[in-house]
Amino acid sequence: MIQKPIVPPPVIFIGCALMMAYLPNPYPFEINVLAVYLIVSISFVIAFFSLWQFYKSKANINPIHLEKSNVFVADGIYRFSRNPMYLSLAGLLVAWAVYLQSAVSFLGVFLFVYLITQWQIKPEEYWLEKKFGESYLAYKKKVRRWI
Numbered sequence: 001m002i003q004k005p006i007v008p009p010p011v012i013f014i015g016c017a018l019m020m021a022y023l024p025n026p027y028p029f030e031i032n033v034l035a036v037y038l039i040v041s042i043s044f045v046i047a048f049f050s051l052w053q054f055y056k057s058k059a060n061i062n063p064i065h066l067e068k069s070n071v072f073v074a075d076g077i078y079r080f081s082r083n084p085m086y087l088s089l090a091g092l093l094v095a096w097a098v099y100l101q102s103a104v105s106f107l108g109v110f111l112f113v114y115l116i117t118q119w120q121i122k123p124e125e126y127w128l129e130k131k132f133g134e135s136y137l138a139y140k141k142k143v144r145r146w147i
Contacts (some may be wrong), residue, residue, distance in 0.1 A: 043091030
């Protein structure tokens with residue numbers, strides 16, 4: 001049985017970012033600071049449009065209280081990704097790994113994607129399927145989970 005989410009996504013994000021900062025760096029690489037700015041900018045644009053779409057739809061933004069949702073958002077940026085908010089957080093972690101100049105720190109990105117999928121996305125999907133039935137299932141078939 002899928003459980004209700006108990007760890008807020010920002011906590012998972014911060015935990016992964018901190019872990020990345022303290023991992024050993026046996027394989028450093030050179031960075032292009034513009035690449036970091038570009039990745040951060042893209043992530044902020046994705047976050048802005050995903051939050052804007054939630055605001056326009058009057059959707060519940062609280063990822064812990066799924067039961068308060070009375071609409072699922074499928075317009076705007078949600079036509080391309082079912083989880084653009086989490087995608088933007090993953091993008092920020094990619095930028096952080098590049099900034100740290102550490103190939104090993106990319107493990108934090110993979111850990112974030114795994115944890116957010118298991119602890120947040122799957123419970124959200126389960127609840128949305130239960131609440132919205134066929135309309136959500138059709139949306140799931142049409143739009144990928146991440147990108």
